[in-house]
Amino acid sequence: MDNQPFNPLHGITLKALVTELVEYFGYPALSQQIKIKCFTEDPSINSTLKFLRKTPWAREKVEALFIKNYHKVHQANDEKNSGQ
Known part of the structure:
Protein backbone atom coordinates (compact mmCIF):
# COMPACT_ATOMS: atom_id res chain seq x y z
CA MET A 1 0.00 0.00 0.00
CA ASP A 2 1.13 3.54 -0.71
CA ASN A 3 1.26 5.13 2.73
CA GLN A 4 1.83 8.87 2.38
CA LYS A 35 11.29 34.53 -12.34
CA ILE A 36 10.80 32.17 -15.27
CA LYS A 37 9.93 33.13 -18.85
CA CYS A 38 7.03 30.71 -19.20
CA PHE A 39 5.09 33.02 -16.83
CA THR A 40 5.96 36.22 -18.70
CA GLU A 41 6.31 35.51 -22.42
CA ASP A 42 3.05 34.38 -24.01
CA PRO A 43 2.04 32.30 -20.96
CA SER A 44 -0.25 29.30 -21.30
CA ILE A 45 -0.86 26.14 -19.31
CA ASN A 46 0.60 23.95 -22.07
CA SER A 47 3.79 25.97 -22.54
CA THR A 48 4.27 26.13 -18.77
CA LEU A 49 3.82 22.36 -18.42
CA LYS A 50 6.28 21.68 -21.24
CA PHE A 51 8.89 23.92 -19.63
CA LEU A 52 8.41 22.56 -16.10
CA ARG A 53 8.64 18.95 -17.26
CA LYS A 54 12.02 19.68 -18.86
CA THR A 55 13.39 21.96 -16.12
CA PRO A 56 13.58 20.33 -12.67
CA TRP A 57 14.74 23.44 -10.78
CA ALA A 58 11.78 25.45 -12.07
CA ARG A 59 9.35 22.64 -11.27
CA GLU A 60 10.72 22.51 -7.71
CA LYS A 61 10.11 26.24 -7.29
CA VAL A 62 6.54 25.97 -8.58
CA GLU A 63 5.84 22.96 -6.34
CA ALA A 64 7.32 24.83 -3.35
CA LEU A 65 5.07 27.83 -4.06
CA PHE A 66 2.06 25.51 -4.26
CA ILE A 67 2.94 23.84 -0.94
CA LYS A 68 3.56 27.22 0.74
CA ASN A 69 0.13 28.47 -0.36
CA TYR A 70 -1.68 25.11 -0.34
CA HIS A 71 -4.51 26.06 2.01
CA LYS A 72 -5.10 29.51 0.50
CA VAL A 73 -5.16 28.14 -3.04
CA HIS A 74 -7.56 25.32 -2.20
CA GLN A 75 -9.86 27.52 -0.12
CA ALA A 76 -10.10 30.14 -2.88
CA ASN A 77 -10.67 27.56 -5.61
CA ASP A 78 -13.26 25.69 -3.52
CA GLU A 79 -15.16 28.95 -2.94
CA LYS A 80 -14.95 29.78 -6.65
CA ASN A 81 -16.22 26.33 -7.66
CA SER A 82 -19.10 26.41 -5.16
CA GLY A 83 -20.38 29.66 -6.66
CA GLN A 84 -19.71 31.96 -3.71
Whole structure:
Protein backbone atom coordinates (compact mmCIF):
# COMPACT_ATOMS: atom_id res chain seq x y z
CA MET A 1 0.00 0.00 0.00
CA ASP A 2 1.13 3.54 -0.71
CA ASN A 3 1.26 5.13 2.73
CA GLN A 4 1.83 8.87 2.38
CA PRO A 5 2.11 11.18 5.36
CA PHE A 6 0.53 14.59 4.76
CA ASN A 7 1.86 15.39 1.33
CA PRO A 8 -0.05 18.12 -0.53
CA LEU A 9 1.47 16.98 -3.84
CA HIS A 10 0.35 13.36 -3.49
CA GLY A 11 -2.24 12.57 -6.17
CA ILE A 12 -2.06 16.00 -7.80
CA THR A 13 -0.92 16.14 -11.40
CA LEU A 14 1.43 18.87 -12.54
CA LYS A 15 -1.34 20.18 -14.79
CA ALA A 16 -3.77 20.48 -11.87
CA LEU A 17 -1.12 22.15 -9.72
CA VAL A 18 -0.25 24.73 -12.39
CA THR A 19 -3.92 25.36 -13.19
CA GLU A 20 -4.75 26.02 -9.53
CA LEU A 21 -1.81 28.40 -9.14
CA VAL A 22 -2.74 30.30 -12.31
CA GLU A 23 -6.37 30.58 -11.21
CA TYR A 24 -5.34 31.81 -7.76
CA PHE A 25 -2.42 34.13 -8.58
CA GLY A 26 -2.63 34.80 -12.33
CA TYR A 27 0.43 34.85 -14.56
CA PRO A 28 1.57 38.40 -13.64
CA ALA A 29 1.76 37.57 -9.92
CA LEU A 30 3.37 34.20 -10.61
CA SER A 31 6.05 35.86 -12.73
CA GLN A 32 6.87 38.20 -9.84
CA GLN A 33 7.20 35.33 -7.37
CA ILE A 34 9.12 32.97 -9.66
CA LYS A 35 11.29 34.53 -12.34
CA ILE A 36 10.80 32.17 -15.27
CA LYS A 37 9.93 33.13 -18.85
CA CYS A 38 7.03 30.71 -19.20
CA PHE A 39 5.09 33.02 -16.83
CA THR A 40 5.96 36.22 -18.70
CA GLU A 41 6.31 35.51 -22.42
CA ASP A 42 3.05 34.38 -24.01
CA PRO A 43 2.04 32.30 -20.96
CA SER A 44 -0.25 29.30 -21.30
CA ILE A 45 -0.86 26.14 -19.31
CA ASN A 46 0.60 23.95 -22.07
CA SER A 47 3.79 25.97 -22.54
CA THR A 48 4.27 26.13 -18.77
CA LEU A 49 3.82 22.36 -18.42
CA LYS A 50 6.28 21.68 -21.24
CA PHE A 51 8.89 23.92 -19.63
CA LEU A 52 8.41 22.56 -16.10
CA ARG A 53 8.64 18.95 -17.26
CA LYS A 54 12.02 19.68 -18.86
CA THR A 55 13.39 21.96 -16.12
CA PRO A 56 13.58 20.33 -12.67
CA TRP A 57 14.74 23.44 -10.78
CA ALA A 58 11.78 25.45 -12.07
CA ARG A 59 9.35 22.64 -11.27
CA GLU A 60 10.72 22.51 -7.71
CA LYS A 61 10.11 26.24 -7.29
CA VAL A 62 6.54 25.97 -8.58
CA GLU A 63 5.84 22.96 -6.34
CA ALA A 64 7.32 24.83 -3.35
CA LEU A 65 5.07 27.83 -4.06
CA PHE A 66 2.06 25.51 -4.26
CA ILE A 67 2.94 23.84 -0.94
CA LYS A 68 3.56 27.22 0.74
CA ASN A 69 0.13 28.47 -0.36
CA TYR A 70 -1.68 25.11 -0.34
CA HIS A 71 -4.51 26.06 2.01
CA LYS A 72 -5.10 29.51 0.50
CA VAL A 73 -5.16 28.14 -3.04
CA HIS A 74 -7.56 25.32 -2.20
CA GLN A 75 -9.86 27.52 -0.12
CA ALA A 76 -10.10 30.14 -2.88
CA ASN A 77 -10.67 27.56 -5.61
CA ASP A 78 -13.26 25.69 -3.52
CA GLU A 79 -15.16 28.95 -2.94
CA LYS A 80 -14.95 29.78 -6.65
CA ASN A 81 -16.22 26.33 -7.66
CA SER A 82 -19.10 26.41 -5.16
CA GLY A 83 -20.38 29.66 -6.66
CA GLN A 84 -19.71 31.96 -3.71
